[in-house]
Amino acid sequence: MPTPHYGQPRYRTIADELKERIERGVIPPGTLLPAESTLTAEFRVARGTIRQAIAALREAGFVTTEHGRGTYARLLRNEAGPNKQSEPKARLRQVAADPELASLFDVEVGTMLIEQERVTRANGAVEKVVRTYRLLRASQGEFDCSSSTSPPPSGP
């Protein structure tokens, strides 16, 4: 019985079913979905079909997947919620020059540069990230910056 795709494709039916389970709490947010092999057995479809269903859920933002781990149900953010996110839209910091930047600026790799980062959003989702790099020409050509290794990110 291969591929009678009249009404709804099977992967979409499966995606909807899984979405239901997440929304109903059958698969609570933060927990793992059944493995692809399990779902394959449960719905009696090929693995590719399961993966297609999960891909649809991932695109829609219902789940996130990690290699070797599994697929997690994600907590749905309420968009009407109060924007308690104090995420700055622009930030300034010092970073070490990667080889390419070093080459462009004609400095040694690791030289500290000023990085300005701007984030633009569309509908709450990040649309674009712009990073601007400049030399920190601090009044003289060279100075020893062997100490402070600017602590990069620290993202949870």
Place this chain on the structure above:
Amino acid sequence: MPTPHYGQPRYRTIADELKERIERGVIPPGTLLPAESTLTAEFRVARGTIRQAIAALREAGFVTTEHGRGTYARLLRNEAGPNKQSEPKARLRQVAADPELASLFDVEVGTMLIEQERVTRANGAVEKVVRTYRLLRASQGEFDCSSSTSPPPSGP
């Protein structure tokens, strides 16, 4: 808009586009091309078409592909001696998301992003480097997982 293959078949133009990216360094030699599924999304064509395009590149020697691994860009550069042409003012390429970009875009670390780099100069010296990152998700905005590409099913 399916199948307007006037001048060239789709897989040919896609193969040419990928070839361009390899030659321009958007896909640096030795690195993996995006997965078939990714290319499928990016060019919005069927998988078979992508496979046809890659097969053409493989036959032409631009890429090699390994089962279960992916397709690698290969280098066969023997352009004329004189360095590179004048430096491009803006270059486009794919890069893996670092932890911070991944967090911002809400994708997995390592997800390929499009990076556009612009260099501005003052008196010949590089003054500023601007890197802009975007998702390479084809230009489809948000959609819920029950509609992919609008073929409204009509009852038979």
Place this chain on the structure above:
DNA sequence: AGAAATTTGTCCGTATGTATC
């Protein structure tokens, strides 16, 4: 610390049905 089992990622080949030029 190391080996095995799980699980996801990717590619391969094939197949059917639909649609358009």
Place this chain on the structure above:
DNA sequence: AGATACATACGGACAAATTTC
């Protein structure tokens, strides 16, 4: 009618990250 392309689905195999023993 034939070539091109699309969408869907199957099954198998290898690769790589993670977890478990």
